[in-house]
Amino acid sequence: MERAIVLLSGGMDSSTLLYTEARMKGAGNVLALIFDYGRLKHDGEFHSREVEAAIAVAEHASVSYRFIQIGSLPSCPLTTSAEQIPDQSAGRQVDTVVPGRNTILLSYGLAYAQSLGERATVFFGACSEDDLSYPDCRESYVEAMSFAFMKASEDKVEVKAPFVNWTKKEILQKGLRYGVPYSLTYTCYRGRELSCGLCDACVERIKAFQDVGVTDPLEYENEPHWSGCVAYDKEF
Amino acid sequence: MERAIVLLSGGMDSSTLLYTEARMKGAGNVLALIFDYGRLKHDGEFHSREVEAAIAVAEHASVSYRFIQIGSLPSCPLTTSAEQIPDQSAGRQVDTVVPGRNTILLSYGLAYAQSLGERATVFFGACSEDDLSYPDCRESYVEAMSFAFMKASEDKVEVKAPFVNWTKKEILQKGLRYGVPYSLTYTCYRGRELSCGLCDACVERIKAFQDVGVTDPLEYENEPHWSGCVAYDKEF
Numbered sequence: 001m002e003r004a005i006v007l008l009s010g011g012m013d014s015s016t017l018l019y020t021e022a023r024m025k026g027a028g029n030v031l032a033l034i035f036d037y038g039r040l041k042h043d044g045e046f047h048s049r050e051v052e053a054a055i056a057v058a059e060h061a062s063v064s065y066r067f068i069q070i071g072s073l074p075s076c077p078l079t080t081s082a083e084q085i086p087d088q089s090a091g092r093q094v095d096t097v098v099p100g101r102n103t104i105l106l107s108y109g110l111a112y113a114q115s116l117g118e119r120a121t122v123f124f125g126a127c128s129e130d131d132l133s134y135p136d137c138r139e140s141y142v143e144a145m146s147f148a149f150m151k152a153s154e155d156k157v158e159v160k161a162p163f164v165n166w167t168k169k170e171i172l173q174k175g176l177r178y179g180v181p182y183s184l185t186y187t188c189y190r191g192r193e194l195s196c197g198l199c200d201a202c203v204e205r206i207k208a209f210q211d212v213g214v215t216d217p218l219e220y221e222n223e224p225h226w227s228g229c230v231a232y233d234k235e236f
Numbered sequence: 237m238e239r240a241i242v243l244l245s246g247g248m249d250s251s252t253l254l255y256t257e258a259r260m261k262g263a264g265n266v267l268a269l270i271f272d273y274g275r276l277k278h279d280g281e282f283h284s285r286e287v288e289a290a291i292a293v294a295e296h297a298s299v300s301y302r303f304i305q306i307g308s309l310p311s312c313p314l315t316t317s318a319e320q321i322p323d324q325s326a327g328r329q330v331d332t333v334v335p336g337r338n339t340i341l342l343s344y345g346l347a348y349a350q351s352l353g354e355r356a357t358v359f360f361g362a363c364s365e366d367d368l369s370y371p372d373c374r375e376s377y378v379e380a381m382s383f384a385f386m387k388a389s390e391d392k393v394e395v396k397a398p399f400v401n402w403t404k405k406e407i408l409q410k411g412l413r414y415g416v417p418y419s420l421t422y423t424c425y426r427g428r429e430l431s432c433g434l435c436d437a438c439v440e441r442i443k444a445f446q447d448v449g450v451t452d453p454l455e456y457e458n459e460p461h462w463s464g465c466v467a468y469d470k471e472f
Contacts, residue, residue, distance in 0.1 A: 066306065066308065068308040069307045069308055071306075072302065072305055072344070074348055074350075074351035099346070099348075099350035100343055100344065100346040100347025100348075100350055101347070101387075102388070103343040103346050103347075103384070103388055104343040105341075105345060106343075107343045108308070108309075110335070110339050111336025111339075111340060112336075114310075114335035114337075115335045121358050122342040126346055135387065137385075141384065144380070144383050144386075145381050148339070148383070149378040149379065150380075151374070151381075152336075152363055152377055154371050188264055
């Protein structure tokens with residue numbers, strides 16, 4: 001069986017990817033890579049909130065994982081100061097691009113895929129909403145990286161982003177069918193214990209749940225309106 | 237002026253690349269990236285011997301540099317145990333491939349290039365001898381990575397490996413014309429203070445100097461034969 005390496009952020013998209021790959025290939029054929037690239041941490045905490053979520057998701061899926069510390073990235077708002085993250089309603093552009101991040105994470109995927117010594121695919125959870133802001137989430141980028149990895153590995157390692165043309169709503173619909181434990185995932189840019197409910201990332205997530213008509217099992221600092229939504233019925 | 241990011245290992249090839257780019261573009265337009273990816277260190281030393289060489293070369297070239305710690309790579313002989321490195325004369329195959337390394341280093345190059353916010357090229361010092369053992373040193377790989385980086389950066393960042401079809405002899409000939417301080421560089425796989433003179437990397441370097449007919453200014457544990465070679469006349 002071909003092996004799968006999944007870049008796991010702990011958010012909705014990559015968690016859904018991990019579950020669906022584990023279901024299709026068997027959890028033993030999947031390796032999750034969880035990265036700390038300097039996202040803000042709470043006082044005294046060892047991991048960022050996002051990393052905690054990723055570990056919980058991997059463990060729940062019975063998938064082995066490696067924790068990888070990415071140091072020395074150029075600084076940017078997501079790794080520097082939570083105050084720089086505006087509410088989406090502020091209408092202010094925020095630069096949530098971490099320069100080179102996806103390419104570095106994929107490259108670690110290549111490293112681990114090559115160390116397995118067999119054919120493997122590096123999966124990452126880019127989706128169509130990402131396409132607008134992040135050139136390194138577009139299909140043309142994914143295809144170009146896959147081609148480069150095939151060159152680097154003598155045709156053993158490729159890259160796939162199966163959700164690259166999917167909306168978050170479509171990803172969520174699939175994940176709900178597969179029983180993804182969304183209560184364990186974490187999406188918020190602010191990195192506090194509870195999701196804020198107001199930043200770009202939270203607003204997109206909440207909209208996906210509202211569009212599907214299901215209540216998000218996460219607790220929010222600013223609780224969204226769930227009128228017309230059915231209760232999330234998975235208990236984890 | 238377009239900016240240059242040079243991946244600097246401290247060896248002959250990347251040091252020559254740094255000097256020629258600094259000469260052509262002006263040292264102020266060049267940024268060197270120096271990586272610690274877990275190469276073996278002497279007892280009590282903070283940096284590997286290779287990193288020390290890279291820092292000395294960058295400082296001598298008056299080029300700014302960033303030091304980047306690459307953690308969490310899958311283990312391999314070059315980062316695990318010096319005993320696993322055989323002499324070239326042993327005729328034993330040694331796996332000196334660090335899985336994914338070049339792709340990870342180039343990806344950091346992309347990150348720093350993007351953080352400059354302008355057009356930039358990431359340079360790395362692959363040469364034709366590398367081609368045989370390392371797929372991620374071949375021209376087809378370099379071109380594929382460049383295409384992927386252009387996608388990631390919306391056409392701002394590309395990759396070049398100007399020596400990819402050059403022999404080490406040709407690189408050395410160019411470097412000697414440019415006054416590259418080869419006494420500061422370091423090539424040996426074994427990572428001890430003095431170069432061993434017997435591993436694959438040392439033997440290739442020594443052969444390049446012998447082919448050019450110049451004595452290598454490095455001191456070796458096992459001093460090579462320099463009969464017929466003129467003295468290296470650069471003092472640094």
